[in-house]
Amino acid sequence: MLNTSQQVGGSVGTSLPQHPGRSAVTAYALANHATATSVATLQAQATVHGYRVVFTYAAVFLVAGAVIAGLLLRRGAVASLAITGRRDKRE
Numbered sequence: 001m002l003n004t005s006q007q008v009g010g011s012v013g014t015s016l017p018q019h020p021g022r023s024a025v026t027a028y029a030l031a032n033h034a035t036a037t038s039v040a041t042l043q044a045q046a047t048v049h050g051y052r053v054v055f056t057y058a059a060v061f062l063v064a065g066a067v068i069a070g071l072l073l074r075r076g077a078v079a080s081l082a083i084t085g086r087r088d089k090r091e
Contacts, residue, residue, distance in 0.1 A: 017054045025050035 028049040029042055036042035 017057055020057055021050040021054040024053035 025046045029046040032045070033042060036045075
């Protein structure tokens with residue numbers, strides 16, 4: 001079950017940002033096609049803009065996940081393990 005969850009999570013995690021990335025590339029190309037010096041330059045700039053949008057979404061998602069994980073972390077359980085010196089049996 002763990003392996004399947006990791007495989008599905010990895011495939012969803014790589015395919016999910018495609019839509020906003022493609023939309024950003026298309027929007028940038030349509031908005032700047034009149035002022036572009038060449039088609040190759042416009043494609044390169046649109047691609048970089050798409051990457052910037054996707055990485056911004058990913059960063060926001062990761063920060064939100066870190067905040068949620070930080071809020072859900074139980075401080076008492078971690079502190080009691082550190083004080084007593086007990087270790088997890090899986091280690």
